[in-house]
Amino acid sequence: MAQYAELIQPGRVHSAVFTSEDIYEAELENIFYRYWMFVAHESEIPQPGDYCTKWIGQKQVIVSRAADGEIGVFFNRCRHRGAAVCMEEYGNASFFRCPYHGWTYNSSGDLVGVPYPSRYGDDFDKSSLGLAKVARVGSVAGFIFASMAEEGPTLAEHLGKAAGYLEDFVKASPLSTVSLSAGTSKSTFWGNWKFVGMDGYHTNFTHKTVLDLRQRKQGASYSRGAGNSDKSSNESWDLGNGHCRLDLTGKDKVAVGSASNTSIAANIPDTDDGREYMRLMTETYGDEAPEVIRRSRDVHIHVWPNLQLIGSQVRVIRSLAAGRTEVMSYPAMLDGVPDSINTERIRSFEWFSGVASFGTPDDTEVFERNQIGLQSDYIPWLVLGRGLTVAPQEDGSLVGNVTDEVPQRAQMQAWLRAMGPESAVDVAVRTEGEAK
């Protein structure tokens, strides 16, 4: 037995963190069923009666907008004998009716119908048998989070400095709202969920073909890989509470027709619609418009534990087993812009993201090779020591070079706090020099 604190050490992490099924089970309880988890975006359920079904760990929930517009998150389980009451991913309904014995719930989750009620006693209380609610629900910039813990940090406390980046993300729209209306790119891989992080060191190697493609397109003017080296002015950030980001757009000059230097942000096309987009943004944000666009085009943040915003995409991570992960990705559409601007976002999303794209499959391949490699745990330590001596900023943030492992350490520290540094775990940690 070991304590979790023995697995997460300064600059190194034990491979059991990624391979142990016991740890996976403990993560469900300590993280997925306790922390503020991203569940859905308000745009997925815009109208009263709209609902969607989502997963938090192994538990399926219904995210529902009631007749009064209130958003609730309920477990998808009939209070009678436990059958799931809703099998659709999206829909609009006044009622959820269990197919087993016809118990019926409204869009607020209240039990409103029980067939043949005369056979229950007088103490049968329908009002106490509504769909079980996830304890706490909150939203920021349309992003709905839910926590199964009745007490604990508020959503605002949990998000901390990450909240501002959620706000920035939606400001790519002149209405400051986005819609997840363009479908879901769904994927799985055979590796641990914690590999899906924020890494600025892998780009020039894992994504060698992305650099090749850019070079092919831009020719001699392309400064190959410059944004992703130890000499780059791009940055890696620890925002606290496990939230972390890469700053890949800090030096972007925002103008119609100019692409982001080093991020996968969608271009503002040099077209009438591109100019119209700039006009609309200027109408809303005035002289700040170029800066608003620069900040919004690739916030590149991991909102710990399960949400990422990268370029135009919203990415949601779910652990299925120590070595199995599901990733749902949504290209976020900007409200109030010409259609072709959003089409460009979709095409740009497909270029890098998705199971047959030119980017993420190579990330996934590496995650799967991680899972293979970590089984060979004769020397079980992963080295996370890049930029270890980075000093905190005044607000407590850590900011390193883009290739530093600042984000990885941020997440491991948040993970350690969630799991409990002193808690026991069934892993043998040998001391230095000892055989396993």
Add this chain to the structure above:
Amino acid sequence: MALLGDVTEFLLLEAELADANAYDEWLALWDDPCTYWVPCNRDDYDPTKHVSIIYDDRARLEERCFRLTTGGAHSQEPQSKVCRMVGSIRVVDAQGADDTVEVTARVIMVELRLGRKSVYAARCHYTLWRSPSGFKLRRKKVMLLDADEPLGNMTFLI
């Protein structure tokens, strides 16, 4: 029936080149411009408003094949081994617009990579242009049975 025979020959050649990961020869079957579409979530929608698994125009299709031949596409190193059956081939319009033929077929693909075998099934729709040198693929739409399921590595030629 001669047309169905010619169409069948072409679709089997396309399948064979895809199975062989013969990216350049496979690319040479395509017209310019062309559309290679693998829908996501459902079979039919406006691709300017909904994400696709693949929605390649000619330029992006060339990028796809370039990427797979330039070295460093880790998701295809090693390459997938694929064995596909093309069946239920029907000419649905022998006199399509602009000297084309509209064809539908069913495809079953078994893909093997790093010890994992996956089975994919799809309904396919092809628009073939009768070029002076034979058919060219002007449009191929692959409607995967799994379009709305979480998928793994789909970087082999579908």
